[in-house]
Amino acid sequence: MKKLIQTITNTNPEGTITHVSLLIFRILLSLELIVAHGLKKIGVGVSEAEQVPNPLHLPEAFNSLFADAANLVFPVFVIFGFFTRIAVLPILAVTLTGYFILHWNDALLVKDTPFMYSLCYLFLLFMGSGKYSVDHYLRKI
Structure with missing residues (x-):
């Protein structure tokens, strides 16, 4: 019982449960x-592709490309834990623009x-990708 309580109350961010989580x-x-959000922007699963808002009045092609990459490409980097903290930045740019x-x-x-x-990706920005990621493997090389 004591071991279970220690495991539950452990705040060590280096534990296996932290990396699996x-x-x-x-x-x-x-x-x-x-x-x-990503697949709708390229027209998958909907009758017509979702129009990407442009509240910052950027060039339309750049705005669309940036939003598509932030919703389709960079999340794949995050999944594999490949340059996670860098990949999170464009995602945060889009989500924080959407919110604010x-x-x-x-x-x-x-x-x-x-x-x-935004909160979830900020958490990943600060915590990193963990031990089970390409980033961790690259650090060992």
């Missing part, structure tokens, strides 16, 4: 971003999605 968390989070610019005045039920994605 980071692996599962980054895979499920990124898959959800790809399926729920596009949905700031919307109802809480509308703006909670970019808020939660």
Whole structure:
């Protein structure tokens, strides 16, 4: 019983459970971003591709390419744990823009999605990808 309590209350971020949790968390989070938001932007699963908002008035081609990459390409990097902290930055750029610019005045039920994605990817930015990642393997070389 004492061992179980120690395991549950352990705050050591180097434990195996932490690395397994980071692996599962980054895979499920990124898959959800790809399926729920990325595929719609290229027209998969919908009758017509979703129009990418451009609240910062960037060149349209760049805005669309950046949003598509942030919702389709960079989450794949996060899944594999390949340059995770760098890959998270464009995702955060899109989600934080969605929260602070596009949905700031919307109802809480509308703006909670970019808020939660932003929190989750900020967590990965600070924690990194963990031991079960390409990043960890590259550090050992």
